[in-house]
Structures are given as C-alpha cells and as structure tokens.
Amino acid sequence: MISKNILLQFNNKNKTNFSNRGMNLENDINLANEYYRINDIAYIYKKPTPIKLVDVDYKLGKIKEAYFKTPSTTDYNGIYNGKYVDFEAKETNSKTSFALSNIHKHQIDHLINVSNKGAISFIIVRFNKLNENYFLSTENLKEFIKNNKRKSIPIDFFRRYGTMIKIKYSPRIDYIEVINNLYFGGNKS
Numbered sequence: 001m002i003s004k005n006i007l008l009q010f011n012n013k014n015k016t017n018f019s020n021r022g023m024n025l026e027n028d029i030n031l032a033n034e035y036y037r038i039n040d041i042a043y044i045y046k047k048p049t050p051i052k053l054v055d056v057d058y059k060l061g062k063i064k065e066a067y068f069k070t071p072s073t074t075d076y077n078g079i080y081n082g083k084y085v086d087f088e089a090k091e092t093n094s095k096t097s098f099a100l101s102n103i104h105k106h107q108i109d110h111l112i113n114v115s116n117k118g119a120i121s122f123i124i125v126r127f128n129k130l131n132e133n134y135f136l137s138t139e140n141l142k143e144f145i146k147n148n149k150r151k152s153i154p155i156d157f158f159r160r161y162g163t164m165i166k167i168k169y170s171p172r173i174d175y176i177e178v179i180n181n182l183y184f185g186g187n188k189s
Contacts, residue, residue: 025091025126025133025173029076032171036080042176044078044085073110074121080176081184084119086111087175091126097152098125100145108145111138120183124165124175127155134162135178 026046036042055064074088088107092098103123115121121138136153140161144153163178180186 025089025124026075028171028173029089029124029175032173032175033076033078035171036176042078042080042085044076044080046076047072047074072107074107080120080179083183084114085179086114086119086121087123089124089126091128093128094152095127095129095155097154098127098158099152101151108141112142115139115142120179124173125158125162127158130155131167132158133165133167133173134158135165135175135182136162137182 030046033042033044033046036044053063053066055066056062057064074086076089077084077086079085088103088111090098090102092102111121111123115138123136123138123141124133125136126133132155136158141153144157144161163182165173165175165178168174
C-alpha cells in the first residue's frame with residue numbers, strides 16, 4: 001500500500017500549474033468591461049460573430065451545421081467619454097514578435113477606417129510567455145505596416161511605440177487608463 005505522504009509528494013511534483021487557467025486575455029477584457037459598466041465608466045461590449053444556421057435540431061436544442069455569415073470586424077466596440085472605441089484583442093506565445101497573420105486584413109482596414117472617422121481604435125496584444133500586455137494604437141499599427149516588409153511586429157516595437165498595460169487587481173486589464181493617458185491627457189471623466 002502506498003502511504004499518503006508518498007502519494008502527496010508524487011502529486012505535488014507532477015501537478016500542472018493551473019493558477020492562470022481561464023484567465024486568458026478575452027476573459028480579462030470581458031471582466032474589465034463589466035467593471036467599467038458597473039461603475040458607469042464605459043460601455044464596451046464583445047461583438048458576437050455573425051453565423052448562418054443551416055441545420056438545427058430544435059428538439060435536442062443542437063446546432064448541426066452553421067457557417068460564418070460575413071467576416072467579423074473586430075472583437076470589441078462601445079463608447080467611452082463621448083468617443084467611439086473599437087479594438088481587437090490577440091494573444092501570442094512568441095517571446096519575440098506578434099505575427100500579423102493573426103489579424104485579418106479586413107480587421108486592420110476596419111480599425112483604420114473607424115480611426116479616420118474619429119474613433120479611438122487599437123489592438124491589445126498579450127505576450128503569454130512574457131506575461132506582458134500591450135496597447136498599440138491603430139496609427140502605430142498602420143505606420144508599422146506601411147514602413148516594414150516584415151510579417152510580424154517585434155516585441156521591441158510594442159515596447160517602444162505601444163503602451164504596456166499593467167496587470168492590476170480590478171480591473172486586471174485597465175485599458176481605459178491607457179486611453180485616458182493617450183487621448184485625454186490623463187484626466188478621467
């Protein structure tokens with residue numbers, strides 16, 4: 001018979017660390033958006049991806065076949081301080097760069113178009129292995145694409161031209177703080 005102590009030692013040595021399980025970037029942003037709404041700071045929502053249902057079993061409540069209706073634009077949009085806000089959130093496991101193939105051309109075009117009409121638009125990129133989150137304005141994203149032939153944005157570009165979003169208690173990803181500093185001179189309204 002195996003003693004409890006030996007079994008506990010084995011389990012502790014071979015235990016996978018799930019401390020951050022479920023706390024991916026999208027979850028963190030959704031929690032931040034809920035915090036902003038509860039505190040009447042901003043009203044920003046995750047946009048659902050439009051799908052076309054082809055075959056549904058209503059008796060079982062099961063979708064059997066569906067496909068994407070149209071390419072979606074970006075992940076999030078809403079209003080803050082009288083300005084339209086629109087952004088895309090992405091994660092990468094790379095320690096050195098963010099592949100531009102992770103963002104579709106129509107999404108970049110959308111960010112540029114809404115920015116040209118006065119919106120605050122940007123991307124938030126999480127470098128998972130570095131535990132770093134960056135806010136990169138559409139203007140900086142556009143300049144990078146215009147001036148580079150690279151297929152990825154190096155981490156150094158984010159560090160130089162982006163703004164690191166520090167992990168906090170509540171909200172964990174306070175991107176509104178970055179918006180305040182970049183667009184409203186640090187003043188919260």
